[in-house]
Amino acid sequence: MGDPKRTKKKYFTPRHPWIRENIESERELVREYAFKRKKEIYKLNSILKTFKDQAKKLIAAKTKQAEKEKQQLIQRLQRLGLIPAGAALDDILGLTTQNIMDRRLQNLVFKKGFARTQAQARQFIVHQQIVINNTKITSPNYLVTQAEEGTIAFSPQSKLANPDHPERSLPEQKEKLPVRPAPPEAKKEAKKKPKKEAKEAKKEEKVEEAKEEQ
Template sequence: MGNPKRIRKKYESPKRPWNKARILRERALVEKYGLASKKELRMMEAIIARKKAAVKKLLVADPAVAEQGKKAIIDSLNRIGILSQDAGISDVLGLGVVDILERRLQTLVYRQGLARTVKQARQFVLHGFISVDGKRVTMPGYIVKKEEENTINYFMGIKPKIMEIEMKKPDLQVKKENNQNQTESPANNLSATQEGSFGEQELVQ
């Protein structure tokens, strides 16, 4: 049978599972971003937590090593549109789960007006209606790179029938225009104060 690779857990469960404030915050984020469960939220939190842990280790490392490590971390976050190239360690430490939730394919499909709701966006991705850079992607949690953002579209240019009907409604046209305006803001303006404490594809290289 060989030596099968051990599958490791990709997230950590909260140490205080019955904290009311955390439960309410997580419930709101799951609803807002159309997540299937809190497990998906915690996988996103784990990505951010690993980046923060890596940065904290650099604070006590040799200066030359620290500078090289800092550049690698910021470059990886810049590639997925979360931080600008000139960001610093404090910017990494200030990141929250909302910053990476905004980079999920499901969220961007909704933000770009390709779906009527964030839950419908999830359905479109799972059913193979969405492509990134011309390739079908069926993972709602796919983290979209900065250069891929403008390539998100319906697979083969075929719009789901439900959207053919919905796009004729004035309210969706207005929402699409508003969402396009929102996506024009710089990546480093994503609010780190929208607390949540960011799977693996490795989702972030």
């Protein structure tokens, strides 16, 4: 028997995790994209870092192999919808983590109106209610290509495929009734009420004092 294989982390954690700016930005991303744990953010940051590191190396390289790898990298990011057609390696360096997050399956399910919130979109995916090309995808962080984006749908076996399902319908907005001004008589009565209540309270106090004296 050989030594057991040691698995390496597929993502990088912050070197200084207790910086206030980083904590606040991560907190906003968790709220906006409904992440369950910050590890998901670190994984997406690592994916973006890998793309940028490859772009930096290929910009400096001048070999034929580098040109081939350059085209492969650009085509890959174009398929993911991260850069437009005709983009260069410099455009890759301008990508942000939010560009990656916008291509997640969970975000696209929400943006296409299949779910009311990001959290509900995550629930539908984890519970095997969403398919891409008739294949169930259970990872909310799955990066969707442009070719796959049009095939996102509910599973045919799912009850949620019915557009009238209550989980898909948006909550009805209650109509706000116009506030009518109170008539002047009602205003006078409202002013008199506190005075009447004060007089009655004084009478009750006097009655109680008389009883105690007896």
